[in-house]
Amino acid sequence: MDGRIIVITSGKGGVGKTTATASIGAALALQRKRVAVIDMDIGLRNLDVVMGLENRIIFNVVDAVKGKCKLKQAAIKDRRIDDLFLIPASQSDNKNVLSPKDMVQFGEKLRREFDFVLMDCPAGIERGFENSVAAADEAVVVCTPEVSSVRDADRVIGLLYARSITPKLVVNRIIPEMVEKGDMLSHVDMVDVLSIELVGLVPMDDHVLISTNTGIPLVLQKKSKAGEAFQRIAMRINGATDLPIEVPQSQDRFWKKIGSKLGLGK
Amino acid sequence: MRKVNQDRVPVRIKGMGDGLCVTLDPAQPLSHLQEELAIRFSQMKNLAVNARVIFDIGEKDGYEDLIEELGKFLRKTFGVGSVSRFLRDGPVSEEIIRKRDMENSWYHYQSDVLMLTGRVRSGQKVTARKHLLIMGDVNPGAEVLAGGDILIMGSLRGTAVAGQPDNDGMIVLALDFQPTQVQIGGFVAAGLPPSSKKLPEFAHVENGTIVVEDYLKADPFGRLPWPQVR
Numbered sequence: 001m002d003g004r005i006i007v008i009t010s011g012k013g014g015v016g017k018t019t020a021t022a023s024i025g026a027a028l029a030l031q032r033k034r035v036a037v038i039d040m041d042i043g044l045r046n047l048d049v050v051m052g053l054e055n056r057i058i059f060n061v062v063d064a065v066k067g068k069c070k071l072k073q074a075a076i077k078d079r080r081i082d083d084l085f086l087i088p089a090s091q092s093d094n095k096n097v098l099s100p101k102d103m104v105q106f107g108e109k110l111r112r113e114f115d116f117v118l119m120d121c122p123a124g125i126e127r128g129f130e131n132s133v134a135a136a137d138e139a140v141v142v143c144t145p146e147v148s149s150v151r152d153a154d155r156v157i158g159l160l161y162a163r164s165i166t167p168k169l170v171v172n173r174i175i176p177e178m179v180e181k182g183d184m185l186s187h188v189d190m191v192d193v194l195s196i197e198l199v200g201l202v203p204m205d206d207h208v209l210i211s212t213n214t215g216i217p218l219v220l221q222k223k224s225k226a227g228e229a230f231q232r233i234a235m236r237i238n239g240a241t242d243l244p245i246e247v248p249q250s251q252d253r254f255w256k257k258i259g260s261k262l263g264l265g266k
Numbered sequence: 267m268r269k270v271n272q273d274r275v276p277v278r279i280k281g282m283g284d285g286l287c288v289t290l291d292p293a294q295p296l297s298h299l300q301e302e303l304a305i306r307f308s309q310m311k312n313l314a315v316n317a318r319v320i321f322d323i324g325e326k327d328g329y330e331d332l333i334e335e336l337g338k339f340l341r342k343t344f345g346v347g348s349v350s351r352f353l354r355d356g357p358v359s360e361e362i363i364r365k366r367d368m369e370n371s372w373y374h375y376q377s378d379v380l381m382l383t384g385r386v387r388s389g390q391k392v393t394a395r396k397h398l399l400i401m402g403d404v405n406p407g408a409e410v411l412a413g414g415d416i417l418i419m420g421s422l423r424g425t426a427v428a429g430q431p432d433n434d435g436m437i438v439l440a441l442d443f444q445p446t447q448v449q450i451g452g453f454v455a456a457g458l459p460p461s462s463k464k465l466p467e468f469a470h471v472e473n474g475t476i477v478v479e480d481y482l483k484a485d486p487f488g489r490l491p492w493p494q495v496r
Contacts, residue, residue, distance in 0.1 A: 151407045154388035161387075193405055193423070195385055 003034075005107055005117040006237070007136035009160075009167075011152030013123030015144045016172040019208055019218065021120040022050045023227065024140075026217040027234030029084035033115040036075060038087040040132040041122035042098065045089035051078065052215015053086050062090040062097055065106045071113060080220065085114070095127040100134035107135025116237075125159060133160065139167035140199065140237075145174060145185040150193055157196060168199040170233060175204045176250040187247070200233035202226050203248035277302040279310075285318030287352065290336075292329040299332075300339055307344045314344040322352035375495065378414070386410060386424065397496070398428075406446055415439070415496065425449075426469075434471045439481060443467035450476055 008021045018039075025037040038061055039047035048054045056076050064074035064087060071087075078084035090097075110117045119136060122128035133139070139160050143153040153169075160167045171187045178184035187201050205226035211218040218227040219234075225248065236243050276299060278289040290299055307314045319340060321333050337349030378396035386392055386400065388407030397414035404410055408424035414436055416428045421442030427449040429436030434451035441464075448455045448469045455469065455476035466481040 147406070151388050151405075154405050154407060158387035158390055193403075195403075 003111045003114045003117055004138060005110060005119065005136045006138045006140060007119040007121050007132045007165075008140050008142060009121035009129065009132065009156055010123065010142045010149070011125060011156040012144075012149045015142050015149050016202075016208075017123075017142050018047050018050050018120055019212065020140070020142050020170060020172065020202075020230065020233075021118050022047060023218045023230035024234045024237065025116070025118045026078075026081055026084055027219045027231045028116050028118075028238060029078070029081045030219065030231075031234065031238055032083065033238065034083045034085075034113070035116045035118065036085045036087055036110060036114045037118045037120065038110075039089035039120050040128060041120060042089045042128065043091065043094045044122065045091050047120050048076075048086060048088045050212050050215065051086055051217070053078065053088070057088050060090040061087045062093050065098055065102050071109055075113075078217075080217065095122070095131065098127075098131045100130050103131050103134040110135070125156065129156075129159075133163060133165070136165060139165045140170055141167045141194075141196070142170045142172050143190060143194070144172050145179070145187070145190060147185070150185070150190055154194055157194060166196070168197045168237075169194055170200050170202060171198070172202045173204045174201055174248045176248045180250060198245060199236045200229055201245060201248055202229040202233075277306060279306050282320065285320055286314075286346075287320050287322055289322045289324075292323045292332055296332060296335060299336060303336065303340065304343065307340065307346075310344075314340075314346055316345065316347040319346050319349045320352045321349070380412075385420075388424075404440075404445075412436075437468045437470045437486065439466065439468035441466045443469075443478065445469075448476055448478075 008017050008024070010017050021037050025035050029035040037047060037051070039045050040061070042062065048057060053076050059069040059074040061074065063069045064071055074087050075085040076088065078086065119132045121132035141153050141156055143149050157167050169191065171190055174187065175184055179186050187198065191198055203225050205224055207221050207224035208218060208226050211221060211224070218224055219231050221227050229246070232243060232246065276291050276294045280287050288303070319337070321336065323329055323333070333349070333351055340346045340349060379399055380394035380397070381399040381401070382392065383401040385402045386404045386408040388405050391409045392398065392400070392411070394412040394414070396412065397417070398410060398412035399417045399419070400410065401419040403420040404418055404422045404424040404426070406423045409427070410416055410424065411427040411430055413430050413433070414428070416426050416438045418440035420440070422438070422440035422445045424445065425447045426438045426445050428438045429451040432451050434453065436450055438445070438448050438450065443466070445458065448458065450469065450471050453471050453474070453476050458478060467478055468481045468484070468486070469476050469478045470486065471477070
């Protein structure tokens with residue numbers, strides 16, 4: 001097997017990298033791909049909590065990279081989705097225990113085992129970022145419609161280009177009502193500044209919080225708009241590049257649209 | 267070998283454009299000069315073949331015979347191309363400059379402009395010795411620095427520092443002018459009022475402050491009667 005290693009990064013913290021990793025990973029696994037999601041935030045692990053697997057951790061990514069255990073022992077199978085595996089971060093080490101060189105070697109092993117490997121990159125552009133990016137073939141940059149997030153994403157994109165990785169953009173936490181009023185950056189403006197390929201727009205969704213707390217994957221929740229958006233992103237990553245990008249729209253805009261179709265309103 | 271004082275070296279050679287500039291002291295005897303030239307030209311070997319040689323004998327007039335003699339010698343022994351005499355720039359008349367400018371004789375002019383295409387992203391820093399021209403955007407968090415003017419053929423949203431270190435006469439121009447900060451020479455303008463007009467605007471120093479104006483309206487160089495090197 002010759003898998004693809006995709007790093008999910010953002011620069012800024014708290015924009016939804018971990019949620020995106022868990023959701024895209026789950027969605028890809030639902031499309032019958034063997035997927036590993038790796039928490040690279042060594043010392044501050046949380047992907048296991050988001051996926052509801054915290055009580056099954058025996059080995060972690062540091063053990064696997066350092067050869068203290070086999071890759072199969074460190075990869076925890078998901079409770080609900082068969083082809084989804086988690087390699088958790090170590091909570092007791094710090095990011096310096098791994099080096100980019102170690103990660104390149106580890107990446108070779110991962111590529112043989114899985115179709116997709118998603119790396120949940122820590123915030124920042126220091127060692128943790130270097131480690132996550134070292135083995136990656138592709139990158140997804142998660143960005144929220146905030147000026148600070150765009151600035152950091154821009155920096156990260158520059159660094160990724162410097163490593164000859166062409167990143168793709170996911171805009172997370174869009175509130176359509178605010179965008180319409182002009183209180184929030186629109187994805188068009190963001191793509192304008194960042195000028196990279198857009199792979200998906202994810203609206204703000206309360207289901208994300210529920211999913212994070214319960215450990216039930218977002219993509220398994222039927223009514224979650226964010227879940228649907230992540231599913232489409234996964235399909236695009238999995239080759240369906242012509243899938244149109246859906247722009248999140250507010251409810252009243254929807255009714256207005258129907259109204260205008262029927263000839264009501266202006 | 268005889269030790270010579272650097273200032274008193276009778277013959278010195280340096281590259282000048284596509285030719286060689288030979289500085290020599292014409293007061294020295296011809297045979298001595300030939301000897302010195304031979305030493306230096308034989309070191310250059312093939313470089314000397316067909317080279318354009320220009321003799322610089324300083325401010326002194328005359329010595330045409332000497333130059334002719336040395337030229338003959340170089341042509342014969344080392345196969346150099348042309349030999350001519352370096353002409354000092356005297357007070358060049360206005361008329362000649364005008365003529366040059368009007369006749370578009372810029373073909374041989376070599377520019378100091380750093381011209382780039384693409385996007386300058388946050389965290390990146392572009393430094394130019396003289397003028398800087400970017401065909402692309404400058405994102406917020408990016409820095410562009412230049413010894414001369416900065417021209418952005420796109421939107422400028424980062425920091426632009428022109429006229430480094432102390433040239434106040436420079437401008438910063440962008441087709442979409444929304445910089446975080448502009449510095450020209452020793453002046454800093456932060457917190458420029460946001461203008462989303464998407465007009466080509468430029469910043470320049472006027473009465474000790476940085477002023478931003480519509481480039482097409484102000485047309486700062488439109489009044490110059492003929493093109494000039496900046």
